[in-house]
Every structure is written in structure tokens, then in C-alpha cells.
Amino acid sequence: MASLGVENIGKLPELRRKLFWTFALLAFYRVGIHIPVPGVDTAALSEFFKSASNTLFGLFDMFSGGGLSRISIFALGIMPYISASIIIQLLGVVSPELARMQKEDGAQGQKKITQYTRYGTVLITLVQGMGIAIGLESMTSPTxxxxxxxxxxxxxxxxxxxxxxxxxxIMWIGEQITEKGLGNGISLIIFAGIVASLPRALTNSFRLLSAGELSLFVALILGAIMLGVLVIIVFIERGQRRIPIQYAKRQMGRKMYGGQSSHLPLRVNTAGVIPPIFASSILMFPGTIAQFSGVKWLQQAATWFTPSSVLYNVVFVGLIVFFCYFYTAIIFDPSQIADNLKKGGGFIPGIRPGAKTKEYIDRVLARITLWGALYISVICVLPMIFITQFKVPFYFGGTSLLIVVGVAMDFMGQLESHLISRQYQGLMDKAGRVKGRR
Known part of the structure; x- marks a missing residue:
């Protein structure tokens, strides 16, 4: 990546405000993680979660930023909001009214959908909160x-x-970051929770290493796997399938316009980090309720969905593939792209404008989305299976690495876009490829 011209950030008051707003809200969120719910013995709770660090509780605690292990006011994290978003988006497929809001009503329709999502978040939180409250009453520490x-x-x-x-x-914090800050607020909240827990995970790993519970050879192998996963994530997240675009020449008066060549970039992983987050939230929702409930058969069923089980990983992969296609279909519309190309006099060489162009883009997008879904599945599942065999914290798993790297790249991309949009000469000199786009 070319230099971002970080020295220019201080010269942009608007960007400074966005960065300050983002980091201030994330800091406020992290403070709330340490405020416990009244009436809970935090010492006994800490002992319980130490014994369950590599179970479904440990995975849920990772996504809540450590809030669940403390039963803090933010114990449920952002997952109820994500679950409500999934439900609303799925209903948009079967409900013509919601589909019309999503596609035709613009900002007004999006406002209504956001309102429905908030109502759904409150309802899910009430159900999960009652399940956790009842479950906590029956929980005891190992002592x-x-x-x-x-x-x-x-x-x-x-x-x-x-x-x-x-x-x-938390929902309000995420929306404020997205609206007034920099980056996607929901993703940054999950990112902050994972990153904040890394020092504790490293400390636990060194403790296991010094106590002889984790051999040096295994630790080196895990480090090599993590490094390899990071390289693969960065490489594929930047991968694109570039469809060539040609613009027809048009004469207006005495001047000739068009005749240029361009391309339509299709990312290998168009859906980003959303599929594993959605898939994890769906798998954790019933499992959490079952674990906290006192019903024996529900608790027995929850043991089938531990992250190291075959059933969990098969369902996890299936949900990742589904959400890769589903979310890509929501954010990328081949029909709209084909219409815009036709109106602008653009066409794909060898493909007729209009319906044929739409079919071609749709076909190419379906193929690369499959490879993107397989890539996410491998990154999320294989390291997790290996890591759970050696009782290493979830923070080193493929899902957490994918989220951290993906959100960090998206954040830096938006920061770069702000800097480029102001056309700082120092930045443009260092990034010759930007000048080439003119």
C-alpha cells in the first residue's frame, strides 16, 4: 500500500473530528465493559469462565469483548443488533413491503428498516437477558x-x-461511529473487543508455555499458522476480478467523446467480514440460551455445537457460504451496473449491453463469490479446529484474525479515501498510482 500521508491528518479538521469521535466512543464502550451487573459475584463468575474458556462461552465472550465473562452492562455485546439485522434482511426476501423499502424508498425506507431493526434488537435482548438471568442463578464456580x-x-x-x-x-454507539466517525461502527466495536483481549490471551499463552502445558514446538507451529493466515487474508482481501469496460465514441458538436477503456473491479470477498459474524451470531444465540437454561436436554444439545465439534463446523461453513451470497446480493446489484453502463455508453467487449451484460456480471460474481466463501470458510474453520485441540484461546483463531485484519483494512481504506479526496500534493506525489487514475 502506498503511504497514506499520515502527517496530513492534522491538517484536516473534519478528519480530526471523525477520528476523535470514533476513538472516544470506542473508549467509552471499553469502560462500560468493566461495569458489572448488580448482584453478581464477579470472583465466582471469573472462576467459572476460566474453566469454560474454550467452549461456546469463550467464543461468545470474544465477540462481546470480554463483557460476558464479567457479566457487565455490555455482556450481550452487539450480537442482538446483528441478529435483528439478519432477521430483517431475510424478511426482505419474502416480504414485498420490506423489499420495496430496501430498494425503492431511499433514505426514508432505510430509516424505517433501521427502526424495525432497533425494535427487533430490544426484543432479542429481552429474551437473551432473561435466559442469562435465570442461568446465572443456577451457576456455581468450580469451588x-x-x-x-x-x-x-x-x-x-x-x-x-x-x-x-x-x-x-452499544447500538447507539455503533450508529454514531458510522454516521459521525470513521469506519463501520458495528465492525469497529467487535474489532475493539478482540484487540483489547489480545494482551490477556498472550499472557495466558505464556503462562501455559512456562507451566509446560503448551510445548514450545506447538507454540511455534501456532505462530507460523497465524502468520500464514494473516498473509493469506491480506492477499485475498485485495484480490479483484477486473472486467474490461469499453466506452463508445460519441461526437457532440465538433468534439469527440468516449473511446476510453476502463474496468469493473469485483472483489473476491465482496461480503467482507459480515458472513462469519452473521454465522457466529446465529450459532451462538440458541447455544447461549441453552447453556444458561436449566433444561437438561437443551444443555445436551448445546454440547453438539461446541466450536471443536464436526456438526458446529459443518453448519458454520454452510452459513458462511449462504451469507456470502446473500450479503453480496444485497450490496451489489448487477442490473443497476448494467443499466448504468448502458446509459453511459459503456459495454463489455463481446457482450451485448443490457440484459446480457447483467447476466454476464451475475455469472462472474457468482463464481468469485464461491471462491470467496470457500476462502472465508477455510480461514475460519481449519485454524479453529487445530487451536481447540491445544486449548489455545479463541483470540488466535481464524475468525478473529479475519475480523481484525478485514476491519483494519477497511478503516485504513476509508482514511486513505478522505486524504485523497482533499488532494494533498504530498500524498499524490508518494502515490503515483493515484495520479494514474486521472
Whole structure:
């Protein structure tokens, strides 16, 4: 990547405000992670989660930024909002009214969809909050200490109210970052949670290494795997399939316009980090309720969906592939691209404008989306299977690395776009490829 001209950031008041707003809200979120729900014995809870670090609890705790292991006001994290978004988007496929809002109503329709998503988030949070409250009352630490100091309906009501308010606050923080800050707020919240937990994960790994529970050879192998995963992620995230575009010559008065060549870039991973986040949230929702409930058969069924189980990984891969195609279809419309090319006098060499162009783009996009889905599946599943065999924290798994690298690249891309849009001469001199786009 060319130099971003970081020295120019201080010269942009608007960009400084966006960065300050983003980091201030993320810092506020991290402070809230350390505020516990009233009535919980944090010492007993900490002992319980130490014994369950590599189970479904550990995976959910990673996505909540450590909030679940502390049962903080942000214990549910952003997952209820993501689950509600998935439900609304799926309903858009079967509901003509929602589909019309998504495609035709513009900003007004998006406002209504956001409102429905918020209502869905509150409903999901109420259900999950009650499940967690009831589950906490039956939980004890490995030494037999009860997690809840004074169980009863007063504790349940307080817990549900606190967790719901916390989730709504996180939802607001994410929306404010997206609107007034830099980057996607929801992705940055998950990114902040994973990154903030890395020092603890490294400390635990060194402790296992010094205690002899983790051999030096295995640690080196894990480090090599992580490095290889990082290289693969960066390489493929930048991968594109460039469809050549030719513009016909048009004469207007005495001047000739058009005749230029360009390309339509199609990313190998168009959906980004959304598919594994969506897939994880769906798998964790019923599993969390089952683990916190006192129903034996539900808890038994939840053991089938531990991250190291075959069933979990098969369903996980299937959901990743589904959401890769589903989310790509939402954010990329071949019909609109084909119409815009036709109106602008552009065409793909050898392909007729209009319907044929749409079919060609759709066919190419379907093929590269398959490869993108397989790439995400391999990155998320294979390292996780290997890591769980050696009891290494989830923070070193493929899903967390994909999210961290993907969100960081997206954030830096938006930062670069802001700098380029201001056309700083120092930046343009260092990035010759930008000048070539003129």
C-alpha cells in the first residue's frame, strides 16, 4: 500500500473530528465493559469462565469483548443488533413491503428498516437477558460458590433491564461511529473487543508455555499458522476480478467523446467480514440460551455445537457460504451496473449491453463469490479446529484474525479515501498510482 500521508491528518479538521469521535466512543464502550451487573459475584463468575474458556462461552465472550465473562452492562455485546439485522434482511426476501423499502424508498425506507431493526434488537435482548438471568442463578464456580448473591425476580428484572439498556447503548454507539466517525461502527466495536483481549490471551499463552502445558514446538507451529493466515487474508482481501469496460465514441458538436477503456473491479470477498459474524451470531444465540437454561436436554444439545465439534463446523461453513451470497446480493446489484453502463455508453467487449451484460456480471460474481466463501470458510474453520485441540484461546483463531485484519483494512481504506479526496500534493506525489487514475 502506498503511504497514506499520515502527517496530513492534522491538517484536516473534519478528519480530526471523525477520528476523535470514533476513538472516544470506542473508549467509552471499553469502560462500560468493566461495569458489572448488580448482584453478581464477579470472583465466582471469573472462576467459572476460566474453566469454560474454550467452549461456546469463550467464543461468545470474544465477540462481546470480554463483557460476558464479567457479566457487565455490555455482556450481550452487539450480537442482538446483528441478529435483528439478519432477521430483517431475510424478511426482505419474502416480504414485498420490506423489499420495496430496501430498494425503492431511499433514505426514508432505510430509516424505517433501521427502526424495525432497533425494535427487533430490544426484543432479542429481552429474551437473551432473561435466559442469562435465570442461568446465572443456577451457576456455581468450580469451588461451589454461587454466582448470584441474592437470586429471585428482583435480580432477574434488574439484570434484564441492565442488559437491555447496555445493548441499546452499544447500538447507539455503533450508529454514531458510522454516521459521525470513521469506519463501520458495528465492525469497529467487535474489532475493539478482540484487540483489547489480545494482551490477556498472550499472557495466558505464556503462562501455559512456562507451566509446560503448551510445548514450545506447538507454540511455534501456532505462530507460523497465524502468520500464514494473516498473509493469506491480506492477499485475498485485495484480490479483484477486473472486467474490461469499453466506452463508445460519441461526437457532440465538433468534439469527440468516449473511446476510453476502463474496468469493473469485483472483489473476491465482496461480503467482507459480515458472513462469519452473521454465522457466529446465529450459532451462538440458541447455544447461549441453552447453556444458561436449566433444561437438561437443551444443555445436551448445546454440547453438539461446541466450536471443536464436526456438526458446529459443518453448519458454520454452510452459513458462511449462504451469507456470502446473500450479503453480496444485497450490496451489489448487477442490473443497476448494467443499466448504468448502458446509459453511459459503456459495454463489455463481446457482450451485448443490457440484459446480457447483467447476466454476464451475475455469472462472474457468482463464481468469485464461491471462491470467496470457500476462502472465508477455510480461514475460519481449519485454524479453529487445530487451536481447540491445544486449548489455545479463541483470540488466535481464524475468525478473529479475519475480523481484525478485514476491519483494519477497511478503516485504513476509508482514511486513505478522505486524504485523497482533499488532494494533498504530498500524498499524490508518494502515490503515483493515484495520479494514474486521472
Amino acid at each position: 461451589g460458590m454461587p454466582v448470584v448473591l441474592a437470586p429471585g425476580w428482583a435480580f432477574r428484572f434488574t439484570t434484564v433491564l441492565t442488559l437491555t439498556a447496555g445493548t441499546i447503548l
